[in-house]
Amino acid sequence: MGRAPCCEKMGLKKGPWTPDEDRILINYVQHHGHGNWRRLPKLAGLLRCGKSCRLRWTNYLRPDIKRGNFSREEEDTIIQLHEMLGNRWSAIAARLPGRTDNEIKNVWHTHLKKRLRKEHEAAVLDNVPSKRLVTMSHTNNEPHAKCESHGGPISSPQTQQSSSSVSLSSTTTEDNSGNDNKCIKEALEDAISGLIDENFWSELVSSDDNNSAMSDDFLAVSSEFQSSLSSNVGPWDMNGSGMVDCFWYDLLKGAELADV
DNA sequence: AAATCCACCAACCGCATTGTC
DNA sequence: CGACAATGCGGTTGGTGGATT
Numbered sequence: 001m002g003r004a005p006c007c008e009k010m011g012l013k014k015g016p017w018t019p020d021e022d023r024i025l026i027n028y029v030q031h032h033g034h035g036n037w038r039r040l041p042k043l044a045g046l047l048r049c050g051k052s053c054r055l056r057w058t059n060y061l062r063p064d065i066k067r068g069n070f071s072r073e074e075e076d077t078i079i080q081l082h083e084m085l086g087n088r089w090s091a092i093a094a095r096l097p098g099r100t101d102n103e104i105k106n107v108w109h110t111h112l113k114k115r116l117r118k119e120h121e122a123a124v125l126d127n128v129p130s131k132r133l134v135t136m137s138h139t140n141n142e143p144h145a146k147c148e149s150h151g152g153p154i155s156s157p158q159t160q161q162s163s164s165s166v167s168l169s170s171t172t173t174e175d176n177s178g179n180d181n182k183c184i185k186e187a188l189e190d191a192i193s194g195l196i197d198e199n200f201w202s203e204l205v206s207s208d209d210n211n212s213a214m215s216d217d218f219l220a221v222s223s224e225f226q227s228s229l230s231s232n233v234g235p236w237d238m239n240g241s242g243m244v245d246c247f248w249y250d251l252l253k254g255a256e257l258a259d260v
Numbered sequence: 261a262a263a264t265c266c267a268c269c270a271a272c273c274g275c276a277t278t279g280t281c
Numbered sequence: 282c283g284a285c286a287a288t289g290c291g292g293t294t295g296g297t298g299g300a301t302t
Contacts, residue, residue, distance in 0.1 A: 015295095015296090016296080036287080037287075037288070038286080038287065038288090050287085050288090051288085054288075054289090087291065087292085088290085088291085089290075089291065090289075090290060090291085101289095101290075101291080102291095105291075105292085
């Protein structure tokens with residue numbers, strides 16, 4: 001794949017957007033839609049690259065953007081989702097209407113990491129078990145960034161990034177998703193019944209550890225479980241966020257561990 | 261009042277993924 | 282099926298403004 005020449009080399013403008021540029025972009029998108037971002041700046045008369053226009057629109061100018069500080073509820077949601085998804089900001093943003101991945105990423109780095117650190121320190125000082133301790137251990141060394149504890153790439157790029165400990169006995173879904181967990185467990189059981197033979201888990205562990213492709217059975221379970229989830233579990237939708245990938249994988253691993 | 265530090269966040273960069281021919 | 286274009290995504294940077302010295 002060839003990379004587009006950078007804006008500067010093309011004589012295009014970089015840096016902060018002016019109100020005039022914003023107006024032009026808004027006008028154009030409102031009347032014509034964005035369609036092809038690469039052609040948009042030329043058609044709209046902007047000296048910007050398409051990438052810059054897309055970013056400006058999606059992160060700032062979109063009419064459905066919610067401006068202003070994040071509420072405590074939103075922050076908690078981000079924390080919970082980050083526990084499950086890691087640094088998959090777009091997936092997190094998909095579950096926070098009006099918030100962009102960029103905004104969430106910024107809030108995470110500037111506020112939430114600090115907040116979690118403080119909560120962690122307070123919990124340690126008080127010697128009181130904190131339900132965020134799991135989160136803190138993630139936060140300090142960012143294990144979500146790559147799926148290292150899974151031994152590397154699994155079967156799809158979406159599954160590569162979660163190493164969260166969502167399992168059938170996990171604490172990470174305790175706050176608001178007890179029912180979801182139950183549904184997921186049932187979906188899991190439905191999905192895997194009849195599909196798992198005696199070699200399944202050893203193949204799973206082996207493919208996990210060896211960073212190799214999944215077995216056919218494993219992929220069949222994946223597919224079955226995901227379609228089962230999509231029909232049985234409302235809130236955990238299949239909107240392309242990849243969240244279910246993390247869930248089902250970790251649930252399978254949880255089931256495996258419980259089994260042993 | 262000036263200098264320095266720090267937090268915030270918009271925007272950029274480069275890689276990955278998806279779509280099209 | 283491979284090459285290329287378009288788009289998406291996450292990490293990072295750099296400008297700005299407020300706080301502190």
